[in-house]
Amino acid sequence: MHRLLQRQISRFLNDQGAMPEGLSEFLAAVGDAYESADADRLLIERSLDLMSKELTERNAELRKELAERRHAEAQLEKLLSLLGTTLESTADGILALDKEGRIVRFNQRLVEMWHMPDETLAFWRHAPLVQHLLGQVTNPDAFMENLNYLCLHPEAECYDTFDYIDGRVIERYSLPQPLGVDNVGRVISFRDITARKQAEEALQREKEEQKALIKKLEEAHNQLLQSEKMASIGQLAAGVAHEINNPIGYINSNFNTLGEYVEKLFRVTDAYERTEPALAGESLLDEVRSLKQEADWEYLKQDIRELLRESGEGIGRVKQIVQDLKDFSHVDQVxxxxxxxxxxxxxxxxxxxNEIKYNAEVIKEYGVIPQVECLASQLNQVFMNMLVNASHAIGDGGRGRITIRTGAEDEMVWVEFTDTGKGIPPENLKRIFDPFFTTKPVGKGTGLGLSLSYGIIEKHQGRIEVESEVGKGTTFRLRLPASQGLPETL
Known part of the structure; x- marks a missing residue:
């Protein structure tokens, strides 16, 4: 029985007398209950001690985890601050998308580049932001197509350019944003490269201008060389003309005098022939007749006149060739x-x-044209190039035809050279005026003739037109203004 209960009962019995039999049993049962309750209490106390110990250990772990979390959060806050500072300090506009392609962040530079209004920024809603972006580009469909493609292909990279409606050129670059094996979104950077593009275009224009200048310098150099050649030819022609004209002059003079003398001699011999009947029977007459028969006198008189005529024509031809050389080179006209x-x-x-006569017939169909203000020697050089090229196009396989036509339209004069040669393939038509371009065998052409001709006609403010058909022939038409509008002093 529990000790406290036992003392209380003993105190009561001293006062009341002997304890009843039934009460003793009851008290025994109560005692047993108390003892059982003590055992349970001890068990509970031990359980509480264990739980208290576990809670103490768990609290220590929680305090440690909390300290670590606070440290991690502090580090994360520093990292986010660093990332934010980096985003804001870059010169590029940065746009961050989540894996669904929705806008989650952008920097101030992007706001400035895209001219985002405050009312759009205030609510930070995806649709209005995208709509504003599309409104700033010249090709919104292509911009949105690229954006959708990047969202559907998270592993893809992107590097391209697009144009703003205000004329700026923007460079776009994007890489996927991995987290472990997964892509959690995408960052797109935008860079204004308008100044760089303008500098590149300016540099390209400068290069093209330099190429054009180099080409002009080459053409000018080639023309100068050709002009020097023509000047040398002109000087040679002048020297030849001077050297030939002197002997041709006195040969022609003496030849004319010789013709007159021969005619006088023939008149004398004719007079002698008329005296032959008076000398009949004389041996001298027989001797004269024998000599005349031996010399074939009648033929001799006729042939002498023919020889004198042909020789006179030959001298005239030489004089004409010399004059043509002078006219061609115009050495005295600069x-x-x-x-x-x-x-x-x-x-x-x-x-x-001599270049043409063996393979081509020349047909001249001259129209009525006015005189042309020009550098004659240079135009003659163009005419020579056209004729020689026509002859070469016909070749030695047969006899062709070169037709020269002239005419006038308004204030322009045109000269046309048509040949029945092999023609020019279409792929070569655009190159025939390029310096050093030639389809002739090595040693047959330098490729400068048409280039120089083009430069000469251009110098005269004219143009050259070409029509050609393979197997049928080619036509070159030169168009020149009749007047250059130069001051009268020229």
Whole structure:
């Protein structure tokens, strides 16, 4: 029985007398209950001690985890601050998207680049932000297509450019943003490269201008070389003309005198022939007749006249060739002159006659044209190039035809050279005026003839037109203004 209960009962019994039998049993049962309760209490106390110990240990772990979390949060806050500072300090506009392609962050530079209004920024809603972006580009469909493609292909990289409606050029670059094996979104950077593009375009224009200048310098150099050649030819022609004209002059003079003397001798012999009947029977007459028969006198008189005529024509031909050389080179004319182009063409034909006469027939269909203000020697050079090229196009396989036509339209004069040669393939038509371009075998051409001709005609404010068909022939038409509008002093 519990000790406290036992003392209380003993105190009561001293006062009341002996304890009843039933009460003793009851008290025994109560005692047993108390003892059982003590055992349970001890068990509970031990359990509480264990739980208290576990809670103490768990609290220590929680305090440690909390300290670590606070440290991690502090580090994360520093990292986010560093990232934010980095985003804001970069010169590029930065746009961050989540894995669904929705805008989650952007920096101030992006706001400035895209001119985002305050009302759009205030609510930070995806749709209005995207709509504003699309409104700033010249091709919104392509911009949105690229954005959707990047969202559907998280592993893809992107590097391209696009144009703003205000004329700026923007460079776009994007890489996927991995987290472990997964992509958690995408960061797109935008850089304004307008100044760089403008500098590149300016540099490209400068390069093209330099190329054009180099080409002009080459053409000018080639023309200068050709002009020097022509000047040398002109000087040679002048020297040849001077050297030939002197002997040809006195040969022609003496030849004319010789012709007159021969005619006088023939008149004398004719008079002698009329006296032959008076000498009949004389041996001298027989001797004279024998000599006349031996010399074939009648044929001799006729042939002498023919020889004198042909020799006179030959001397005239030499004189004409010398004059054509002078006219072709115009060594004495270095300034702009009013010239009859037909005369220049005819002189050039005489110069290149040996080049043409074996494989081509020349047909002249001259129209009525005014005199042209030009540098005659240079135009004659163009005519020569056209005729020689036509002859080469016909080749040695047969006899072709070169037709020269002239005419005038308004204030322009045109000269046309048509040949029945092999023609020019279409792929070569655009290159025939390029310096050093030639389809002739090595040693047959330098590729400068048409290039120089083009430069000369351009110098005269004219143009060259070409029509050609393979197997049928080619036509070159030169168009020149009749007047250059130069001051009268020229």
């Amino acid at each position: 300034e702009w002159q009013w010239v009859d182009l037909h005369k220049g063409i005819d002189s050039t034909l005489n110069i290149v006659n």
